[in-house]
Amino acid sequence: MRRAVNIIGGLLGLLVLGALAVALALTFGGLQKEAKPASQVFQSPIETPTQPPYPLPATPTIPPTVTRSPKPSPSPSPIPTTTPIPTPLPLPPSAFYALWVENFPEGEGSVLWLADPRDIGSRREILRFERDTLVEAALSPNGRKLALITTYWKTSTLWVANVDGSDLRQLDQGSGVGGPLLWSRDSRLLTYSMSWREEVMMPSYKTGTPGPVTVYGGVVELVDVTTSGKKQLLEIEPETSLSVLGWSADGQELYYAQSVLRENAREYELWAVDKSGRQAHKVALIGREPVPLILSPDGSKFLIPTTEGWSLMPANGQTRQNIPLPPWKQRCGLIWSPNADEIVLCEVDQQRPLEYIKLLSLHTGVTRILGSIEVSPRGLPFSPIAISPDMQWITASVYQTGMYWLHLPTGMAVPVPEPDKGTVFHIAWMTKPTDW
Numbered sequence: 445m446r447r448a449v450n451i452i453g454g455l456l457g458l459l460v461l462g463a464l465a466v467a468l469a470l471t472f473g474g475l476q477k478e479a480k481p482a483s484q485v486f487q488s489p490i491e492t493p494t495q496p497p498y499p500l501p502a503t504p505t506i507p508p509t510v511t512r513s514p515k516p517s518p519s520p521s522p523i524p525t526t527t528p529i530p531t532p533l534p535l536p537p538s539a540f541y542a543l544w545v546e547n548f549p550e551g552e553g554s555v556l557w558l559a560d561p562r563d564i565g566s567r568r569e570i571l572r573f574e575r576d577t578l579v580e581a582a583l584s585p586n587g588r589k590l591a592l593i594t595t596y597w598k599t600s601t602l603w604v605a606n607v608d609g610s611d612l613r614q615l616d617q618g619s620g621v622g623g624p625l626l627w628s629r630d631s632r633l634l635t636y637s638m639s640w641r642e643e644v645m646m647p648s649y650k651t652g653t654p655g656p657v658t659v660y661g662g663v664v665e666l667v668d669v670t671t672s673g674k675k676q677l678l679e680i681e682p683e684t685s686l687s688v689l690g691w692s693a694d695g696q697e698l699y700y701a702q703s704v705l706r707e708n709a710r711e712y713e714l715w716a717v718d719k720s721g722r723q724a725h726k727v728a729l730i731g732r733e734p735v736p737l738i739l740s741p742d743g744s745k746f747l748i749p750t751t752e753g754w755s756l757m758p759a760n761g762q763t764r765q766n767i768p769l770p771p772w773k774q775r776c777g778l779i780w781s782p783n784a785d786e787i788v789l790c791e792v793d794q795q796r797p798l799e800y801i802k803l804l805s806l807h808t809g810v811t812r813i814l815g816s817i818e819v820s821p822r823g824l825p826f827s828p829i830a831i832s833p834d835m836q837w838i839t840a841s842v843y844q845t846g847m848y849w850l851h852l853p854t855g856m857a858v859p860v861p862e863p864d865k866g867t868v869f870h871i872a873w874m875t876k877p878t879d880w
Contacts, residue, residue: 532563533858535851540832541880542839542849543570543871545578548863554578554594556609558877561837561849561858568880570609576601580623583607583872584631589669590871591625591634602636604669607874615667616674624688629695629743632670633719635677635688638663664688664700666719677721685710689746690739692716692759699759701730701737714746714761728761740784747780747787754778756806768809776825782833788814792825799825801838801852815852820845826857832873839870 542561547554553574559567576594583590592603600621605612620639627634639662664678664686677698680686685703692699697716704711711732717724730737730748738747739759746757753769769775770791776799778789787804793816801814814835819825826840826848838850847868849858862868 532565533851533856535562535854535856538562538832538837539834539876540837540873541876542837542860543583543874544847544860544868545581545871546863546866546868547577548866550577551575551596552866556581556590556592556871558874560876560880561851564858564860568877570607571605571612580625581871582625582627583874584627585629586631587874589627589631591627591636591669593621593623593625593636602667604634608877613672615669615672616665620662626688626690626698629691632668634667634669635698636665636667637680637688638665639680664698666721675721677719678717678724685712687737689737691743693743695743699727699737699739699743727759728757738780740780741782742784744784747778767804767806777827779828779830781831781835788828788831788838790825790828792819797823801828801850803835815850815855817850817855817857820857826850829870830873837873839873 538560541558543556543558545554545556553572554577555572556570556578557567558570570590571592573594576596578592579595579600580593581590588607590603590605590607592605594601594603598619599617600619601614602616602621603612604615615634616636616638618638620637622637622639625634625636662680663676664680665674666677667674678686678688678700687701689699689701691697697718699714699716701712701714704713709732712730712735714727714730714737715724716727735749740746744759746759747767748755748757748764750766752766754767756765756767757763767787769778769789774792774794776790776792778787780786781788781803785806787806789802789804791800791802792798793800797819799817799819801817802811803814804811817826820842822842822845824842824845826842829839829841829847831838836852838852839847840850841847846862847860847870849860850856851858860868
């Protein structure tokens with residue numbers, strides 16, 4: 445009996461020792477596993493909880509910022525577009541580069557480009573507007589500043605920037621902001637227009653009964669691009685035609701043409717106003733037909749189209765001189781050369797498909813040929829827009845075809861590609877950048 449009790453006691457002791465060993469093994473095994481993880485191959489993937497184990501604070505709602513005219517940022521390298529780019533041309537280096545605008549379809553923006561006319565593929569992007577259309581631009585006389593007008597929907601914006609696209613600043617904005625953009629000769633002042641329309645009650649000329657009539661008016665503003673200070677220079681009376689032309693030779697007065705109703709007919713006059721806007725005076729009577737007066741680069745004289753051709757008038761309006769031109773059928777336009785004593789004109793050859801670019805001296809009346817260009821495939825002549833200061837390149841357009849750069853020494857025409865359903869227009873010829 446005692447032996448059986450001893451055997452049972454021994455078995456119970458062994459069981460207790462076994463349980464204790466198992467407990468110790470589990471305890472030390474868990475500590476070892478925590479201190480040294482097993483291989484990632486054998487670990488189970490950790491599931492990321494879909495909800496945090498704690499409540500998150502509410503995120504405040506920030507209203508979106510609405511910008512009427514997005515401010516573009518200058519880019520040092522061209523951005524590829526779908527516009528086809530011609531291959532480089534084997535021509536001598538150009539000291540002057542073309543500055544022009546490429547407008548995409550409405551609402552798709554615009555780009556201001558600078559390029560060597562020999563190689564438009566290496567063009568440089570100066571400014572890009574992602575939404576706005578560039579409708580006007582002007583290079584300052586010192587070649588350092590750009591004035592721009594963009595439009596989107598019913599709002600136009602006036603900008604000024606450095607010629608490389610940096611320091612872009614907004615000077616004005618509104619539905620009536622418009623051109624022409626004209627720089628003062630010291631490149632500090634800029635003129636532009638602000639127009640509006642309003643409904644007024646006026647008696648009908650037929651019945652005499654008052655009714656709403658839409659009248660138009662506006663002002664010509666003068667802004668200092670350094671300080672952004674503005675002043676009103678001219679007021680455009682309702683139903684009055686006024687055209688700003690440019691600055692006088694001394695840079696103190698601004699020329700403009702306006703219409704005056706006399707004896708049931710409109711007469712057009714040349715006027716001038718000083719920088720203060722207080723002293724305006726009539727310079728000369730132009731005539732009863734609206735004519736575009738073209739001021740010379742130095743502000744000393746005007747070109748005036750006539751029924752016979754063109755005439756030359758000094759800025760004081762005292763005399764007029766007819767300019768000898770080819771017959772009407774051979775004319776295709778004329779512009780001022782960089783020298784105010786010369787005119788660049790075009791003449792079509794009646795025997796061959798050629799167009800001659802000529803330079804006419806106003807002092808001597810002598811004409812010399814700068815170059816000849818084959819007329820466009822459609823048989824239409826090139827109309828000159830602007831000539832480079834070295835007389836090597838001229839920007840021209842062909843009716844309903846597009847814009848071209850013409851290399852006068854060789855007669856080569858370089859087409860400026862237009863985007864699909866978009867437009868391009870020339871701004872200026874400017875000195876080649878030093879970092880190009």
